[in-house]
Amino acid sequence: MTDSGNFVLYNKDSVVIWESFSFPTDTILGGQNLSTGHELFSSVSQTNHSTGRFRLKMQSDGNLVAYPVNTLDWGIDAYWASNSWGRSPNYNLYLNNTGKLLLINNTNSATIRELFRGSSIYSNTVIHRATLDVDGNFRLYSHKFDTKPSVEWQAIQNLCEVKNFCGFNSYCTLNDNQPYCNCLPGSDFIDPEHWSLGCERNFTKEKCKVGKENSFYNITAMDNLNSDDPPYFKASMPKEECSKSCLEDCVCDAALFQSGNCMKLKLPLRYFRRDTALPLRYFGRDTGDTALPSTAFFKVGTTSIESNKTIPTLIPPPSPVVVTTSKKAVMLILVLSLGFITYSCSSLAFSGYFIFKFRVLKYRRLLEAGTSGLIEEFTLGSYSYREIHKATNGFKEELGKGSFGAVYKGTLYKGKIKKLVAVKRLEKVQVDEGETEFRAEMRVIGKTHHKNLVRLLGYCAEGMKRLLVYEYMSNGSLADLLFRAEERRPEWNERVRIALDVARGILYLHEECETPIIHCDIKPQNILMDDFWNAKISDFGLAKLLMPDQTRTFTGVRGTRGYLAPEWQKNTPISVKVDIYSYGIVLLEIVCCRRNMKVDVSNPEEVVLSAWAYKCFVARELDKLVGDEEVDKKLLERLVTVGLWCIQDEPALRPSMKCVVLMLEGITDISIPPCPTAASPM
Structure with a gap:
């Protein structure tokens, strides 16, 4: 450990083979570089140093730029930059031992720009550090041994400039020069104690009826709100017409009217703020203009969901101060306080006695009934057929139909709380296990919890009736999103995010569960979208239900034509690699926004997507796969290379799901894949 704080590992010849300065987290110290292509990531909180919500990247174009995490290096997501872009690809961010924060040329160590001049005199009693803080601001601190650390420089003065500072569907505003987070109209905080999680809709989303939205929704207007969210529609029109147009548009959740232009937006909304003096920015650079005052219109439902959530603030309000002016007043306060304490202690003692007695009686009754009553809180729910029949109104509203049965929309009630669910009615499954084995298996599946898996809430097993109860997904399937020709295709960045979501969900099933689960039917119809357009894999429990041996087993053909791995037809043992093959086909479909088999094409080579993709890959003509799209x-x-590796004939050639995720994230290099001879419809 050097005096600078660098932890260095040497080999036997005293040559450095590893040092901590080459792998910064949220901080660089005096004498340390942030080299080209590397990033700083903020912490979750002051006490939790896991990866947080913001990143600072030294880009290859010479620009030092701050972004929210989980975004690409696009100007629309940047909220601060050093404005040194376009000069040299060999810039480093360097903090010297006197506190100067510099951008230097890595080739000749020449100073290109000073972010902070600092001192020219070195002192061995002062330590400097530059940190990307929890709030997204980049600050330079100095530490002296006998005083508290002080801030020497900070990149941003107004924290409302930090994009995604307040989370989804909320906006940042200043109160006494301090940033506050409030929910946008029609939404409440997901967790009032953790405002960075953002807000969610607090009213019921009705079915879309074009031109009749005003019967289900009202418009709420707010002045002086600005946003950097990209609109899906922009046109010149009067303010009143902008409000009416959003109300009657099924897709529109909010509209921003500014300088005679109406810009329509969809949830989730990320970059709203209430401050008319903030500068307009492009790729982290000031444009020289300030954001013009604007009016935002929000679509709010007439049917609200009960909510008592309060609005948190970053700084708690000051506590009231009691001022005493005489000994008489002090004595009065003491007497009242002692009386109140005595009364409170007596009330608590009586209440505790009666509560204890009530719980003991209740526990005895539960023991007599043969159950502890606590299992239901922590395990998968078991429902009667009558309960599910009532919840689905006699299986009235069908959401879709698959190879193993139909899915119906239902509503379960727990007291006054209403929860929407999707009920899958298994019609073609032959269950050979007994009642005990089936229930035990469902409880194992119920332990799978991941943000990219549709949650299995419960099941029904009465006689030959088998039903599965899942959480309800409001935005349909990935197939609807990709293959509906009459609507616009999803944006490229959105498709990349969806591909990663699906890969992480499969990785959890294969490697992070207590027992590996083979899905057996990965396809766009089984990938559903939640309220925030996050991709979640559904029906992941079906493979567990049909195949008790989760790692390697013989079984009949399961899945959907066009997504089946070759080993299904060879009577060989099935492993998790069948899911890898199906994911490869789905990945190519996500990239190209078309089905694997498409007969209505002018060029016969384009009928089978997997075969066409390999031909374009070999010919270095991948642009053909996406047409004119940027x-x-x-x-x-x-993405295409990973897809081609996944659909190899031999299971051993296909990468594991962990390797797939690392390749998609750009962490692992990818070699050139051989020709996938099985790239044809099954």
């Missing part, structure tokens, strides 16, 4: 070419090549 995409990141390097990222396009990476």
